[in-house]
Amino acid sequence: MDILTAKEIVIRAGKQLLASGLIARTWGNVSCRIDDRSFVITPSGKAYDSLTPDDIVLVNMEDLSYDGDVKPSSEKGIHAQCYLLRPECNFVIHTHQKYASAVSVLGHDINNVTGKSRDLIGDNVPLAAYGLSGTGKLRKNVVNALKRSDSKAVIMKHHGALALGKDYDEAFAITSELEKVCEQHIFERFRELTGKAAENMQEIRDYVTELKARAELPAPQMEALDSERAGNVVIFRDKDGNEKATLGLAKENMILGEWSSELDMHCAIYKRRADVRSIIQSTDADIVTASKITKILRPMLDDFAQIAGTTIKTVAFDPHYTAKTAPAVAKALGKHKTAALLKDNGAVCVGPNRDEAEASEMVTAKNAKAYVASRLFKKAKYVGRVDALLENVVYRLKYSKQK
DSSP, X not given: OOHHHHHHHHHHHHHXXXXXXXXXXXXXXXXXXXXXXXXXXXBTTOOGGGOOGGGSEEEETTTOOBOSSSOBOTTHHHHHHHHHHOTXXXXXXXXXXXXXXXXXXXXXXXXXXXXXXXXXHOSOBOEXXXXXXXXXXXXXXXXXXXXXXXOSEEXXXXXXXXXXXXXXXXXXXXXXXXXXXXXXXXXXXXXXXXXXXXSSHHHHHXXXXXXXXXXXXXXXXXXXXXXXXXXXXXXXXXXXXXXXXXXXXXXXXXXXXXXXXXXXXXXXXXXXXXTOOEEEEEOOHHHHHHHHHOSEEOOSSHHHHHHTOSOEEEEOOOTTOHHHHHHHHHHHTTTTOOEEEXXXXXXXXXXXXXXXXXXXXXXXXXXXXXXXXXXXXXXXXXXXXXXXXXXXXXXXXXXXXXX
């Protein structure tokens, strides 16, 4: 395939994966084989919806060398090994998709692939052992998984998924089908435990909540608000985007709207964290479930460790005692964390802008889904403490500065 055509296919793939929700922001990577010696791959740290052919990097399979100033994905070595090990493979997609990520923490292969899924992927999906992002260890572990199975998909422990196709259409179909396989794997475990089929994920959330519900009384329900800070002025909006209030932060003087106790919580965060300029109160269903059943949410996925933090605490906010509980929420975020669970009410996710706050919400929601799924299985494990810390430090000091 000529280089320009391959680059255009990779760009189209990135946009389609983004539209489908299988890829978000700059996460994941996509590549296309040129010949037996080279392939093109997406760059490191650039959004898929703005890529041009000049952004797609030509990489040598053998030594991973490349020309130009654009840095290719840090996972280029994994893509190279896919092409070297599988001559029939011409397109590779790596994602951090939700259900595959959730299944990645369970510690085992999926060996019961059937029907249409089996025809497309194979009768099993191997699990590659964990390695830090972009490292030789991760690449080696993926190679080992590929060698012990003829599957066209691999799940990467605590990380995401890999799909290998003869062309883009097949790779995209495998990626989409894998998400269904992983979702079904969770649902099948629920059926084994309860003897009944779940009609939706909420039934599983409810079951897990009943298993680990706390003895204490539930926290008061909160109004979920989002906010943005511009200088010393904070604008509050509801979940439909309607402006609810505008506040002068310095003296907490109301400019527009009516006061509510949730404003106290936002103000406490802004006053403690000068770097925070956007706050999202997430009511994602999996996050709400986690906020009901755990006091500390540790990383089950490495991108959660990178962005949210090495652990996030659950803190109770009481609208009747904001003088004490609002600062407690702010304190739970510490200096660098971007999320804290609000007991029985979801989470507060923060960032230097709306985009970064949304990123925190995305990884927290994925990690919470993995946590919910893991409650159905006995062998699910967290990312190791040292690995989680390394992922977080490297992300904050290196990758986040590329944006």
